[in-house]
Amino acid sequence: DIQMTQSPSSLSASVGDRVTITCRASQRISSYLNWYQQKPGKAPKLLIYAASSLQSGVPSRFSGSGSGADFTLTISSLQPEDFATYYCQQSYSTPFTFGPGTKVDIK
Amino acid sequence: QVQLVESGGGVVQPGRSLRLSCAASGFTFSSYAMHWVRQAPGKGLEWVAVISYDGSNKYYADSVKGRFTISRDNSKNTLYLQMNSLSAEDTAVFSCARDPAYDASGRMDVWGKGTTVTVSS
Numbered sequence: 001d002i003q004m005t006q007s008p009s010s011l012s013a014s015v016g017d018r019v020t021i022t023c024r025a026s027q028r029i030s031s032y033l034n035w036y037q038q039k040p041g042k043a044p045k046l047l048i049y050a051a052s053s054l055q056s057g058v059p060s061r062f063s064g065s066g067s068g069a070d071f072t073l074t075i076s077s078l079q080p081e082d083f084a085t086y087y088c089q090q091s092y093s094t095p096f097t098f099g100p101g102t103k104v105d106i107k
Numbered sequence: 108q109v110q111l112v113e114s115g116g117g118v119v120q121p122g123r124s125l126r127l128s129c130a131a132s133g134f135t136f137s138s139y140a141m142h143w144v145r146q147a148p149g150k151g152l153e154w155v156a157v158i159s160y161d162g163s164n165k166y167y168a169d170s171v172k173g174r175f176t177i178s179r180d181n182s183k184n185t186l187y188l189q190m191n192s193l194s195a196e197d198t199a200v201f202s203c204a205r206d207p208a209y210d211a212s213g214r215m216d217v218w219g220k221g222t223t224v225t226v227s228s
Contacts, residue, residue: 001169034214036152043202043218044144044152055216087152091213094166096142098152 002026002090004099012107019075021102023088028068032092035064035073038101039084047086048073078104109133109217111203116222121194129186129203129219137161137181140206142215143188145199145224155201156188160209170196193226200224 003026013019023033031051036044046055048064051071061076075082083106088099115127129141143155156167156177165177176189186203200223204215 032213036215038152043220044204044215045218046214046216049214049216089152089154089213094157094211094213095168096154096157096211096213098154101151 001095002029002092002097004088004090004097006086006088006099006102008102009100010103010105012105013078014107015078015080017078017107019078019082019104021073021086021088021104023066023071023073023099025069025071025090025092029090029092031067032090033064033066033071034089034091035062036087036089036098037082037084038087044087049091075104109205111205111217111219113201113203113219113222116201116224118225118227119193120228121226123193124189124191125193125224127188127190127201127222127224129188131184131186131205134205134217136179136184138209140208140211141177141179141186142204142206142211143175143177143186143201144204144215144218145197145201146221147196147199150199153199157206157211157213158186159211164210166211190224193224195226198224198226 033051035048038044052064158177200221202221205217
């Protein structure tokens, strides 16, 4: 099975900050990497798919990059509604494993 | 609008069974693969299973293989998860999610709000 790791596990940031979250796969997964946002008590929301493609309706301040085993989610200017937990997920092969999550909270 | 609504959760004793349902609306259910994902209290997301658009292909997480069965009824626009031999480690919110491909692409673009399963004596 492919294991996913994320760093950091949590971070504190201010509105307007540039935020970067990294995700690493235990083997190369090409660009089969997705990012989700989850707010407390809510369903996850797909933000980025295929490592760098922005899901329809997602603000352009979110971007993804990377290929192979190392990936990055960047929020260019953090907004109040962006405080949430972010998960990466590999879709290269089953089981479709998620990373442990990165919680972004208010500094 | 596109919507997924789960039902069937509840409190169940260890070793017993439960069947979850996911009712889809607002899109052509029979054209999409579907997933189940769970989240234990205070924990992260865990992918559980996926089924192709026509039910011909099914894949499971190792943690549920042999105990859980994913199925679908395209005439009823409904996805199911039959869960047998439940243990406390299965306590979680179970959510269904749509895969934008006929077969499993692996990404999930529409999610339900989930149904809570609690395994306790």
